Amino acid sequence: MKFETPLLDQLEQGPWPSVVSDIKQEAAHRAANPDGLDYQIPQDCCEDLLGLLELSYKDMETHWKHGGIVGVFGYGGGVIGRYCDQPEMFPGVAHFHTMRVAQPSGKFYSTKFLRQLCDIWDLRGSGLTNMHGSTGDIVLIGTTTPQLEEVFYQLTHEMNNDLGGSGSNLRTPAACMGMSRCEYACYNTQDVCYQLTEDYQDELHRPAFPYKFKFKFDGCPNGCVCAMARSDFAVVGTWRDDIKIDQDAVKAYVGGEFTPNAGAHSGRDWGKFDIQAEVIDRCPSHCMSWDGQKLTIDNANCVRCMHCIDTMPRALHIGDDRGASVLCGAKAPVVDGAQMGSLLVPFVKVEQPYDELKEIIENIWDWWIEEGKNRERLGELMKRASFQKLLEVTNTEAQAFHVKEPRNNPYIFFKEDEVPGGFKRDLADYRSRHQR
Ligand code: SF4
Numbered sequence: 001m002k003f004e005t006p007l008l009d010q011l012e013q014g015p016w017p018s019v020v021s022d023i024k025q026e027a028a029h030r031a032a033n034p035d036g037l038d039y040q041i042p043q044d045c046c047e048d049l050l051g052l053l054e055l056s057y058k059d060m061e062t063h064w065k066h067g068g069i070v071g072v073f074g075y076g077g078g079v080i081g082r083y084c085d086q087p088e089m090f091p092g093v094a095h096f097h098t099m100r101v102a103q104p105s106g107k108f109y110s111t112k113f114l115r116q117l118c119d120i121w122d123l124r125g126s127g128l129t130n131m132h133g134s135t136g137d138i139v140l141i142g143t144t145t146p147q148l149e150e151v152f153y154q155l156t157h158e159m160n161n162d163l164g165g166s167g168s169n170l171r172t173p174a175a176c177m178g179m180s181r182c183e184y185a186c187y188n189t190q191d192v193c194y195q196l197t198e199d200y201q202d203e204l205h206r207p208a209f210p211y212k213f214k215f216k217f218d219g220c221p222n223g224c225v226c227a228m229a230r231s232d233f234a235v236v237g238t239w240r241d242d243i244k245i246d247q248d249a250v251k252a253y254v255g256g257e258f259t260p261n262a263g264a265h266s267g268r269d270w271g272k273f274d275i276q277a278e279v280i281d282r283c284p285s286h287c288m289s290w291d292g293q294k295l296t297i298d299n300a301n302c303v304r305c306m307h308c309i310d311t312m313p314r315a316l317h318i319g320d321d322r323g324a325s326v327l328c329g330a331k332a333p334v335v336d337g338a339q340m341g342s343l344l345v346p347f348v349k350v351e352q353p354y355d356e357l358k359e360i361i362e363n364i365w366d367w368w369i370e371e372g373k374n375r376e377r378l379g380e381l382m383k384r385a386s387f388q389k390l391l392e393v394t395n396t397e398a399q400a401f402h403v404k405e406p407r408n409n410p411y412i413f414f415k416e417d418e419v420p421g422g423f424k425r426d427l428a429d430y431r432s433r434h435q436r
């Protein structure tokens with residue numbers, strides 16, 4: 001290795017996988033060049049990367065400069081420019097840009113796809129990848145400016161793929177694996193994710209928003225892509241009718257014939273299955289009962305949390321009238337603290353061509369683009385301008401579940417169109433009711 005890295009070496013200790021070991025492995029691989037590649041970026045870039053990181057740990061500050069717009073022709077996002085402030089010392093990483101690549105819906109890969117991707121990146125990049133970034137993209141770490149167009153050409157023309165989002169635009173949408181493998185999927189997450197990615201190409205590639213905007217699609221409330229915590233617009237599968245119960249299978253769980261939780265134990269010995277302790281008492285809305293023979297669910301009060309279904313999957317199943325709930329405004333902390341999504345639409349059918357969803361999305365965008373401050377996420381605008389405003393712009397009728405806390409302001413304000421017959425009739429009604 002070109003540089004001593006005593007500080008980084010400490011990160012290789014302990015039982016965890018280490019990013020330092022991975023970079024060293026790639027550095028050694030590039031030095032040996034077993035495939036005889038004609039590397040298009042400096043062969044020793046990974047060694048320089050280790051040297052630069054070591055210096056950052058020593059100086060206790062980053063040596064990546066911020067700034068410098070780089071990208072591919074016609075796109076405003078997808079490449080994150082990285083320049084090092086010590087190019088003489090570490091020429092291999094003088095520019096070392098990150099490329100975000102759209103992951104396939106549900107993250108299904110063929111080995112052919114992965115080989116193609118790695119072949120491109122071995123030749124034209126550092127060989128280092130991050131599968132996947134927190135938004136969901138394939139992240140290709142480290143290439144030079146002249147290679148950006150080359151990589152982009154091969155991705156789009158040879159692999160039929162595309163760059164993901166970065167900057168103030170629609171970020172690469174993400175979906176759980178949904179109907180392809182999961183019996184709980186209440187709608188086709190992969191299809192809607194793919195379709196909306198296609199439909200909103202402009203928003204993905206040409207930043208025109210106040211800040212980032214994320215869609216995520218969970219097929220059910222188990223939330224495998226964590227949509228309600230990680231996306232401005234979360235679509236979470238749910239159902240309107242009753243949970244289906246197979247009473248014989250419930251008895252089989254109680255009798256110990258079936259293993260609860262589909263055998264997943266999370267390190268804990270459950271002992272003999274106790275339906276009262278493990279299911280009935282843990283139902284968050286206390287809407288279940290078990291009389292020793294029959295399991296009953298008061299479905300009107302079920303909040304569709306999935307706990308009972310996950311615990312006894314052979315006995316309970318999601319209903320047949322399926323769709324999704326829409327939640328808005330989740331985000332990680334930047335300007336304000338972290339916040340979860342707020343329920344906007346409790347149930348919407350999610351069917352091609354997804355016009356109902358798109359109408360909600362576009363109404364939100366119109367409002368946010370008009371009213372949002374620079375770097376203000378939708379969730380922050382909702383806090384600043386009120387949830388009621390979100391209801392108005394999405395033409396959503398206010399319902400009790402939209403109320404976070406009962407009104408604490410005694411001055412009640414009605415708009416004229418909220419009073420049946422208008423203010424005049426209301427006043428006349430009032431007088432007639434109160435005149436003696
Ligand atoms: Fe299955 Fe639900 Fe997870 Fe999607 S979110 S993969 S439907 S459990």
Ligand code: SF4
Pocket residue numbers: 282283284285286287288297301302303304305306307308309
């Ligand atoms: Fe209770 Fe959740 Fe089961 Fe509904 S899904 S009955 S809320 S445990």
